[in-house]
Amino acid sequence: MTMKTKTSLWPPCEPSCAQSRVQSGAQLISRLALALGVAMSSGAAFAAVKDLPGGPAVNQIDLHVPVTKIGEQQVWLHNFMLIVCVVIFVAVFGVMFYSILKHRKSVGHKSANFHESVAVEIAWTVVPLLIVIAMGAMATRTVVAMKDTSNADLTIKATGFQWKWGYDYLKGEGEGIGFVSTLDVAHREMSNSGKPPPIDNYLLKVDNPLVVPVNQKIRIVTTANDVIHAWMVPSLGVKQDAIPGFVRDTWFRAERTGDFYGQCAELCGKEHAYMPIHVKVVSQPDYALWVEGKRKEMAAAADDPAKVWTLDDLVARGEKVYNANCAACHRADGKGAGPIKALDGSAIVTGDPSAQIAILLNGAANGAMPAWKQLSDTELAAVVTYTKNAWSNKTGKLVQPAELVAARK
Amino acid sequence: MSAVLDPHGQDHPHDHQHDHGHPYGWRRWLYATNHKDIGTMYLLFSFAMLMVGGVLALGIRAELFQPGLQFVNPELFNQLTTMHGLIMVFGAIMPAFVGFANWMIPLQIGAADMAFARMNNLSFWLLIPAALMLVGSFFMPGGAPAAGWTLYAPLTLQMGPSMDAGIFAMHIMGASSIMGSINIIVTILNMRAPGMTLMKMPLFCWTWLITAYLLIAVMPVLAGAITMTLTDRHFGTNFFNPAGGGDPVMYQHIFWFFGHPEVYIMILPAFGIVSAIIPAFARKRLFGYTSMVYATSSIAILSFIVWAHHMYTTGMPVTGQLFFMYATMLIAVPTGVKIFNWLATMWQGSMTFETPMLFAVGFIFVFTMGGFTGLILAMAPIDIQLQDTYYVVAHFHYVLVAGSLYGLFAGYYYWSPKWCGVMYSETRGQIHFWGSLIFFNITFFPMHFLGLAGMPRRYADYPMQFADFNMVASIGAFGFGIMQVYFFLFVVVPMMRGKGEPAPQKPWEAAEGLEWEVPSPAPWHTFENPPKLDVTATRVVG
Numbered sequence: 001m002t003m004k005t006k007t008s009l010w011p012p013c014e015p016s017c018a019q020s021r022v023q024s025g026a027q028l029i030s031r032l033a034l035a036l037g038v039a040m041s042s043g044a045a046f047a048a049v050k051d052l053p054g055g056p057a058v059n060q061i062d063l064h065v066p067v068t069k070i071g072e073q074q075v076w077l078h079n080f081m082l083i084v085c086v087v088i089f090v091a092v093f094g095v096m097f098y099s100i101l102k103h104r105k106s107v108g109h110k111s112a113n114f115h116e117s118v119a120v121e122i123a124w125t126v127v128p129l130l131i132v133i134a135m136g137a138m139a140t141r142t143v144v145a146m147k148d149t150s151n152a153d154l155t156i157k158a159t160g161f162q163w164k165w166g167y168d169y170l171k172g173e174g175e176g177i178g179f180v181s182t183l184d185v186a187h188r189e190m191s192n193s194g195k196p197p198p199i200d201n202y203l204l205k206v207d208n209p210l211v212v213p214v215n216q217k218i219r220i221v222t223t224a225n226d227v228i229h230a231w232m233v234p235s236l237g238v239k240q241d242a243i244p245g246f247v248r249d250t251w252f253r254a255e256r257t258g259d260f261y262g263q264c265a266e267l268c269g270k271e272h273a274y275m276p277i278h279v280k281v282v283s284q285p286d287y288a289l290w291v292e293g294k295r296k297e298m299a300a301a302a303d304d305p306a307k308v309w310t311l312d313d314l315v316a317r318g319e320k321v322y323n324a325n326c327a328a329c330h331r332a333d334g335k336g337a338g339p340i341k342a343l344d345g346s347a348i349v350t351g352d353p354s355a356q357i358a359i360l361l362n363g364a365a366n367g368a369m370p371a372w373k374q375l376s377d378t379e380l381a382a383v384v385t386y387t388k389n390a391w392s393n394k395t396g397k398l399v400q401p402a403e404l405v406a407a408r409k
Numbered sequence: 410m411s412a413v414l415d416p417h418g419q420d421h422p423h424d425h426q427h428d429h430g431h432p433y434g435w436r437r438w439l440y441a442t443n444h445k446d447i448g449t450m451y452l453l454f455s456f457a458m459l460m461v462g463g464v465l466a467l468g469i470r471a472e473l474f475q476p477g478l479q480f481v482n483p484e485l486f487n488q489l490t491t492m493h494g495l496i497m498v499f500g501a502i503m504p505a506f507v508g509f510a511n512w513m514i515p516l517q518i519g520a521a522d523m524a525f526a527r528m529n530n531l532s533f534w535l536l537i538p539a540a541l542m543l544v545g546s547f548f549m550p551g552g553a554p555a556a557g558w559t560l561y562a563p564l565t566l567q568m569g570p571s572m573d574a575g576i577f578a579m580h581i582m583g584a585s586s587i588m589g590s591i592n593i594i595v596t597i598l599n600m601r602a603p604g605m606t607l608m609k610m611p612l613f614c615w616t617w618l619i620t621a622y623l624l625i626a627v628m629p630v631l632a633g634a635i636t637m638t639l640t641d642r643h644f645g646t647n648f649f650n651p652a653g654g655g656d657p658v659m660y661q662h663i664f665w666f667f668g669h670p671e672v673y674i675m676i677l678p679a680f681g682i683v684s685a686i687i688p689a690f691a692r693k694r695l696f697g698y699t700s701m702v703y704a705t706s707s708i709a710i711l712s713f714i715v716w717a718h719h720m721y722t723t724g725m726p727v728t729g730q731l732f733f734m735y736a737t738m739l740i741a742v743p744t745g746v747k748i749f750n751w752l753a754t755m756w757q758g759s760m761t762f763e764t765p766m767l768f769a770v771g772f773i774f775v776f777t778m779g780g781f782t783g784l785i786l787a788m789a790p791i792d793i794q795l796q797d798t799y800y801v802v803a804h805f806h807y808v809l810v811a812g813s814l815y816g817l818f819a820g821y822y823y824w825s826p827k828w829c830g831v832m833y834s835e836t837r838g839q840i841h842f843w844g845s846l847i848f849f850n851i852t853f854f855p856m857h858f859l860g861l862a863g864m865p866r867r868y869a870d871y872p873m874q875f876a877d878f879n880m881v882a883s884i885g886a887f888g889f890g891i892m893q894v895y896f897f898l899f900v901v902v903p904m905m906r907g908k909g910e911p912a913p914q915k916p917w918e919a920a921e922g923l924e925w926e927v928p929s930p931a932p933w934h935t936f937e938n939p940p941k942l943d944v945t946a947t948r949v950v951g
Contacts, residue, residue, distance in 0.1 A: 049873040049874060049876070051874065052872070052874060055872065055874070056862050056863060056864070056872055056874035056875060057862070057874060058873075058874045058877075059858070059874070059877050059878065060858070060861070060862035060874065061858040061861060061862065062858075062861050062862075063794055063861050063862075063863075064862070064863060070790070073790060074790045074791055074793065074794050077788055077790055077791055078785065078791050078794070078861075081784070081785045081788060081791065082785070085781040085784065085785065088781075089777065089778070089781060092748065092749075092752065092777070093774065093777075095752060095756075096752050096755065096770075096773070096774075099752070099755045099756050099757075099758070099760075100755070100760065100762075100770070103691075103755065103756065103757055103758050103759065103760055104759070104760045104761065104762075105692070105759045105760060105761045106761070109757075109758070109759050109760075110759055111691065111692040111693040111757065111758045111759040111919075112693065112756075112757035112758070113693070113694075114696070114757070115693070115694040115695065115696050115697070115698070115754075116696065116697050116698070116699070116700075117697075120753070121697055121700045121746070124745065124746060124749045125742060125745075125746055128741060128742045128745045128746075129739075129742050132738040132739065132741050132742065132784075135738060135784070135788065136734060136735050136738050139734060139788045139789060139790055139791075140731060142789075142790040143727060143730050143731055143734065143789045143790060144727055144731075146789075146790060146793065147726070147727040147730070190477065191476075191477055191478055191870045192477075192478055193477065194477045194478055194479040195477055196476050196477040196870075196873070198873055199873065200873070200874075201872075202476065202872050202873045203870060203871065203872050204872055222724075226563070226567075227561075227563050227564040227567065228561060228563070228564070228657055230722060230796075230797060232797075232863070232865070234794060234862075234863040237793065237794065238793070239722050239793050239794065239796060239797075240722060240724060241722050241723045241724060243651070243657055243658060243723065243724075244563060244651040244652075244657065245651025245652070245654070245655070245656070245657070246651070246656070246657075246658065248723070248724030249724070250724075262863070263863075263865050263868075264865070265722070265796065265797040265798070265865045266561075266722075266797060267487070267556065267557045267561070267564065267867045268564065269487075269555075269564060269567065270482075270483040270484045270487060270555070271483060272483070272487070272865075272867060272868065272869075273483065273865075273868040273869050273870050273871065274483075274870075337482065337484075338482065338484050339484075339551055339569075367567075368567065
């Protein structure tokens with residue numbers, strides 16, 4: 001169900017809006033439930049927020065519009081269950097409220113004397129039993145289908161990190177592609193500011209979306225690097241925990257192109273709310289183009305560790321690495337937060353590079369600062385150089401990738 | 410004066426005879442062995458914890474009032490959600506029911522006291538250091554535990570020293586619960602007055618008997634899980650630490666093997682309270698007493714084979730998902746039987762709606778909504794959408810707040826005239842009921858929508874589209890909190906000070922049971938000699 005903006009109670013739902021399934025009864029309930037909230041918040045800063053196609057709609061009250069068969073079955077099952085439950089609820093409490101109205105002392109009703117009946121007890125044991133058996137039977141087919149991850153066209157590994165997602169294309173077209181997907185640093189800053197501007201994809205914008213072809217069976221293999229995360233995309237009908245040390249899988253086959261959003265769904269530490277998922281479903285030709293482009297990009301990024309960089313180039317490169325990997329904890333301003341150490345003004349950062357390189361390669365503080373040896377020599381050299389020259393750390397020091405090569409040995 | 414605070418304020422010669430130099434002043438409470446005094450302390454303790462947990466909840470709701478971080482940082486937010494859960498479950502709801510058990514079980518079965526009076530004292534006083542340590546963990550380096558009340562590994566391995574304090578506190582509370590349970594079981598099985606057969610016992614005693622067995626069965630399981638967490642943290646073991654070959658999912662299996670019976674531990678005694686109140690105010694005997702006993706037992710047994718429905722998204726094999734889905738849905742059957750029995754009790758009754766009845770009917774109404782969302786969540790394909798979203802938060806608050814807490818309120822209004830010797834103010838009770846009911850629904854009903862729309866729980870900040878419902882929920886939460894402060898200041902405190910109309914021995918026309926056979930307030934010692942009961946075991950005949 002969709003509402004265009006929160007300022008208008010009766011907005012027209014444009015035909016173009018992605019989630020245009022209209023359920024007038026549901027809309028009415030939503031409006032009643034919202035009357036208080038809207039009255040309280042009219043004129044709030046985020047009044048201009050619109051629905052995010054493939055993500056949440058403003059004041060959405062139902063499941064996402066599914067783009068997979070499994071998702072459709074989930075929605076069907078939910079509607080079915082909701083109707084059955086509401087019918088039973090209304091019937092049972094209709095009887096109860098009738099009784100409350102009629103069988104009260106104040107209207108002179110005298111209490112009857114019955115207090116048991118084996119036949120009635122058997123009836124209201126057996127009938128609900130049959131109902132739940134029917135419900136279970138309805139769901140069984142979908143459970144079996146959900147768990148069937150065989151014969152995938154494309155297998156992608158999603159790795160949960162504190163706090164970002166790593167994607168590796170394991171099998172199928174695009175095999176060998178791998179990248180990390182992080183929340184846009186600006187969004188994290190907006191959250192900290194306490195007054196985020198009204199943007200539709202607030203906290204859902206990532207630097208590198210996961211790109212997959214339409215109408216193909218995509219198997220997502222999940223694991224994690226540190227603690228348990230969960231890979232969830234409601235429109236695709238998928239949620240799968242990503243468990244460190246273990247490999248689990250799930251699958252989806254998107255039936256139309258578009259952008260679909262989700263978030264981490266298992267508490268994974270302080271930045272739990274800041275590791276969104278963005279799946280871009282594209283047509284087969286577009287996918288082939290994307291694979292080709294990504295391959296070239298990766299080849300270009302596969303820097304020669306022997307290259308000698310200038311300070312400016314390396315700082316510019318390092319800022320990107322920093323924002324993608326470090327800013328979640330150490331903050332874009334390098335000031336850290338709570339137990340997270342500040343880098344701005346830190347003696348380790350401004351001093352001899354070997355100590356800083358050792359921490360980057362091996363981690364520190366019992367793993368609270370993880371090891372970053374999975375980054376390339378050039379990336380590590382760039383980020384070291386960046387931190388030595390950013391903020392108030394104007395040391396002018398330059399660390400070349402060759403020093404990392406040496407340090408790794 | 411009230412028996413709750415002063416056992417000598419009334420002239421009851423019987424009472425004086427047996428007054429052989431028991432301690433006064435603070436010693437009366439610290440050395441307490443009287444089940445009524447210990448029950449009172451349990452109830453006051455649990456209300457204090459309800460307030461602490463409530464303040465944490467309001468911290469959460471204040472932060473979620475608008476998108477963006479305004480009041481707390483994400484670390485502190487996770488501490489608030491974790492500690493809110495732990496304090497409400499282990500500090501508020503569970504001890505409150507033990508308080509009711511202490512006060513009412515000896516009175517209901519015609520026993521002089523609990524079986525093990527000094528162990529009773531210990532099981533209460535253990536709670537105080539545990540609670541201080543739990544709450545004090547906020548002031549430890551790195552703050553309070555922030556891994557969620559479920560304390561999932563391996564996130565617990567990243568926590569600071571407060572995690573160890575939290576584990577120790579839960580060990581102590583677990584020991585307290587086990588001792589309390591042993592006491593309750595022995596009391597019920599050995600100390601019933603002659604003629605009080607098991608199948609004539611009030612349902613509150615029945616539900617507590619079953620609950621006590623559940624507690625003894627599962628508290629050691631929790632102790633095992635958190636002990637393994639402790640040794641993983643400090644002694645180099647790798648039960649749950651994947652870096653050393655451990656299995657984090659095993660933690661979840663062990664935790665929920667405790668955790669699912671735990672939710673029935675928190676609701677079964679409330680079923681017992683409601684089963685006492687509905688017949689009293691419908692002026693009609695409880696319908697299907699026997700089937701109520703069997704239904705409660707079935708729920709308890711089934712609760713041991715459904716734990717993994719909390720874990721559908723961990724990636725169980727298909728047969729595992731199907732088994733736990735079917736088993737979970739089966740629980741709807743005995744639960745339904747209980748609802749139908751209450752309904753049949755009301756049917757053709759002669760009902761009045763004093764505050765205890767309002768809370769009991771409110772309990773059935775709102776708890777059933779939580780039951781239905783539970784049925785929906787039991788369906789594995791739907792749960793894949795709803796797991797770890799606000800739908801789950803809505804569901805368990807419908808069963809734990811509108812279920813357990815409303816059951817406790819109903820019981821308070823029903824039995825407090827017996828405890829305090831004065832009646833509560835009916836107007837204030839009704840204000841408390843309607844205020845709580847309305848604000849409860851304003852708080853938690855919108856959370857169903859948030860969950861369906863995919864808002865994950867335990868999020869310090871959220872996409873803009875979720876803003877309105879969060880704002881509504883936050884407003885409701887503050888209203889709900891104010892209603893509970895009102896309850897304490899304007900209902901409980903006056904009663905404890907003995908203000909109000911004197912309560913008759915049996916304030917409710919059709920109430921049944923031995924607790925109404927003793928004066929109000931209940932004297933400090935009751936049933937010192939086993940009473941002779943009539944054939945229904947509800948009246949003392951000599």
